Every structure is written in structure tokens, then in C-alpha cells.
Amino acid sequence: MRISKSFVDKVEIPPPSKTGTSAQVFYRDSVISGFGLRITSGGAKSFIVEKRINGKVKRITLGRYGNLTVEQAKKEAMKLLGKVATGIDPIAEKMEKNVRSLSLIDTFNDYLKTRKDLKPNTIHDYQKVMKWAFEDWQLKPITDITKDMVENRHRELGKISKARANNSMRVLRAIINHARHKFEDANGNPIILFNPVERLSQNRAWFKVEARQTIIKPHQLAPWYKATLQLNSDSTRDYLYFILFTGLRKTEAAQLQWDQIDFDDLTFTIPDTKNGLAHTLPLSDYLEKLLKRRHLYKESKFVFPSNSKQGHLTDPTKSILRVIKLSGVTFALHDLRRTFITIADGLDIPAYALKKLLNHKDPRDVTAGYIISDVERLRKPMQLISDYIHSALCS
Numbered sequence: 366m367r368i369s370k371s372f373v374d375k376v377e378i379p380p381p382s383k384t385g386t387s388a389q390v391f392y393r394d395s396v397i398s399g400f401g402l403r404i405t406s407g408g409a410k411s412f413i414v415e416k417r418i419n420g421k422v423k424r425i426t427l428g429r430y431g432n433l434t435v436e437q438a439k440k441e442a443m444k445l446l447g448k449v450a451t452g453i454d455p456i457a458e459k460m461e462k463n464v465r466s467l468s469l470i471d472t473f474n475d476y477l478k479t480r481k482d483l484k485p486n487t488i489h490d491y492q493k494v495m496k497w498a499f500e501d502w503q504l505k506p507i508t509d510i511t512k513d514m515v516e517n518r519h520r521e522l523g524k525i526s527k528a529r530a531n532n533s534m535r536v537l538r539a540i541i542n543h544a545r546h547k548f549e550d551a552n553g554n555p556i557i558l559f560n561p562v563e564r565l566s567q568n569r570a571w572f573k574v575e576a577r578q579t580i581i582k583p584h585q586l587a588p589w590y591k592a593t594l595q596l597n598s599d600s601t602r603d604y605l606y607f608i609l610f611t612g613l614r615k616t617e618a619a620q621l622q623w624d625q626i627d628f629d630d631l632t633f634t635i636p637d638t639k640n641g642l643a644h645t646l647p648l649s650d651y652l653e654k655l656l657k658r659r660h661l662y663k664e665s666k667f668v669f670p671s672n673s674k675q676g677h678l679t680d681p682t683k684s685i686l687r688v689i690k691l692s693g694v695t696f697a698l699h700d701l702r703r704t705f706i707t708i709a710d711g712l713d714i715p716a717y718a719l720k721k722l723l724n725h726k727d728p729r730d731v732t733a734g735y736i737i738s739d740v741e742r743l744r745k746p747m748q749l750i751s752d753y754i755h756s757a758l759c760s
Contacts, residue, residue, distance in 0.1 A: 370434070373435060376410075379405070388405065389406070393415075399414050401413045403426075409429060412429075418449055423454075428441075467508075470504065477491070491536055497533070498518070498522055498529075499537065508557060510537075515537070519533075519534050528572070541561070541562060579696065581701070585694045586754070586758050589692045590758040591692065600669045600670055600678060604618060604619065605701065607652070608701040609701045610750075613702065617639075619669060620667070621635070621669065621677075622667055626656060628657070632648060647747050649747050649751030651755050656668065706719070706723060708754060709750050714749070714750070722743060722747065
């Protein structure tokens with residue numbers, strides 16, 4: 366049949382399907398092969414083009430009747446059919462055009478959506494990087510980011526913080542690599558042929574950042590402890606102690622909940638860790654007393670609650686700075702974990718027990734896979750470390 370304005374105006378609307386879902390009917394034009402009209406039971410009338418492209422029948426929606434006249438739709442159909450006749454896939458062409466105009470922030474959001482294994486804290490850190498390092502690039506098409514832009518931005522950021530500059534570029538590299546492997550042109554080739562961040566590796570332009578190795582030395586623990594006693598927040602004070610006596614990472618300790626503590630077995634479990642393995646540790650005498658004292662006055666599901674949006678401690682920077690000022694001992698949260706590790710190593714804790722205490726996983730160490738470290742086997746070394754720290758605090 367010939368699709369004309371009078372036909373489109375008068376054509377009947379199909380009834381819904383028997384299941385109540387929307388139904389649709391197609392009418393093909395007898396003059397322009399491949400041009401057609403689709404009508405749904407909801408009353409929507411849309412113009413389409415159907416054609417076999419690369420061996421498969423593909424359908425392209427041109428637009429709704431009302432937004433397009435019949436004549437306009439026919440002209441658009443002729444353009445698309447002309448491209449198909451010359452071997453061009455209009456659908457792939459449109460997708461390629463959309464991808465080439467995809468902004469950095471859109472690509473970043475697609476990366477987060479695809480990477481389902483990213484932890485909330487990691488996502489939060491990535492979002493901070495996007496705002497700090499690339500706020501003025503977020504609406505820029507990702508294909509417009511050049512090697513020179515990367516090199517110059519890395520240099521600028523390095524004037525503020527070399528470590529943060531390196532980290533920002535690693536995040537950008539991951540986003541662009543995601544786009545490289547996901548988005549293709551009409552022929553199935555990558556839209557992005559190279560990652561501009563690789564310029565930093567090619568030119569050896571990464572900043573050299575020495576790994577932080579600081580700890581609280583044994584003779585510093587007593588003044589450090591006395592300073593913590595002057596903190597106004599019991600939650601923050603006990604949080605610092607808990608990290609020092611367990612070697613946990615700061616987020617693992619901050620997010621600890623009461624249902625993760627077993628006072629009968631005298632153990633606690635961190636279910637969501639950096640390496641993905643649940644981490645169960647025994648409670649030393651000191652930790653048992655600390656947690657039972659806190660449990661008497663518990664005010665939320667979190668062991669270390671705060672007024673933050675998350676409900677638990679997130680940024681005790683002010684308290685840390687106060688302890689540093691009062692004690693003269695400079696430290697960061699991760700230094701407490703390193704202090705635990707250093708003390709354990711100094712007490713000659715067996716290597717595999719130490720790895721288990723810290724929840725370290727080394728895929729290169731095949732021997733570790735054959736050793737089953739029951740939590741009870743960790744109780745003695747945990748108590749040994751705890752006794753040493755407690756003695757140093759009170760000396």
C-alpha cells in the first residue's frame with residue numbers, strides 16, 4: 366500500500382494484546398521499498414526503515430508522525446536507503462558518531478556501571494579524582510583528550526601533589542582503557558586507537574613517589590596514648606586503638622558493625638575486605654574489654670558511630686591533628702597498621718600467621734594455599750602482639 370498523509374490519519378489503532386501489553390502493527394510502503402509505518406495500541410505512529418544490512422534485517426526508527434510529516438519521513442528514508450545501497454550501515458554509523466561525541470563524564474559513569482566489583486569507597490575516591498583533577502574536562506569528548514593534554518595536566522597537578530597527580534592519571538587511564546575495549550566503529554574497530562596516558566610511561570614522566578614507611582616507634586607509644594586520652598570523642602579514641610591493636614585498614618575498622626562481633630567465640634569478622642576474602646580474627650584481652658565497654662553504651666549498628674552521612678567514622682583528621690599537637694608524634698591512620706605489622710615482625714610471629722593476621726593474599730605463594738590457618742591458631746600471636754602494645758602504651 367502507498368503510505369500517504371490520508372492513510373496515516375485514517376489507519377486504525379490496533380487493540381492491546383490478550384495479555385494486556387501493548388501491541389504493534391506494521392505497514393510497508395508499496396513505492397519506497399523498505400519504508401514503513403509502525404502503529405502501537407497506545408496510538409503512537411512512527412515511521413521506520415527496514416533493510417537487510419550485512420546479512421541481517423535491521424530496523425531504524427525515523428521519528429513519530431507529528432514530529433515528522435509523511436514527506437519528510439520519505440526523504441529521510443531515501444537518504445538512509447541510499448547509504449545502505451553504497452554499503453554503509455546507518456545504525457553503526459550513528460552509534461559511532463554518538464561514541465565519538467561521548468564525554469569524559471559519560472564514559473566515567475559507564476565505567477562505574479560496568480565495573481560491578483568496585484567498592485563504595487573506591488567509587489567515592491574516583492569521583493573525588495574526577496572533580497579535583499578533571500573538572501574542566503568532564504564535558505569534553507573523550508576522543509579529544511590528547512597526549513599533550515595529559516602530560517601538561519599531570520605536570521600541573523604534580524606541583525600540588527605528586528602522589529595525587531599519579532593517582533589521577535591512573536584513574537584516567539582506566540576510564541580510557543574501558544572506552545577502548547568497549548566502543549567500536551561501524552567495522553568493529555576500536556574508536557580510540559591509543560590511550561594518551563601511556564605518554565607518561567613512554568616518556569618516563571611518572572613522578573617518583575617514595576612509599577610511606579612511617580610507624581609509631583615503641584618509645585613514642587606512651588606519649589601518643591596520653592594525648593589520645595584528651596580527645597573528646599570516645600568513638601574516635603577507641604577507633605584509633607582498635608586499628609593499632611588489630612592492624613586493620615582504616616575503612617574496615619570504621620565500618621565494623623556489632624553483628625560482626627562474636628563475644629562467645631571472642632572473634633570478629635570483616636566480610637568485605639580489599640582482597641575480597643572475609644577476614645576473621647580473635648579478640649585479645651584488651652580488645653575484648655574495649656568492645657564490651659563500647660557495647661554497654663552502643664547507640665547504633667556501628668561500633669564506631671558518628672554523625673556522618675554514613676553513620677560511622679569517616680574522617681577523624683581533626684582528632685589526629687590534635688593528638689599530633691599534644692604528643693609531638695606525627696602519624697597517619699595507616700601508620701597504625703604499619704606499627705602493628707612492625708611489632709608483630711619484631712616478635713618473630715611466623716610468616717604465614719602474620720599474613721593471616723593482615724589478610725594478605727599473595728597469588729605467587731603456592732605454599733600458602735596448602736596451609737589452613739584456623740582462627741584459634743592466631744589467638745596466641747594476637748595476644749602476644751596485644752600485650753606488647755599495651756605494655757608500651759602504659760610505660
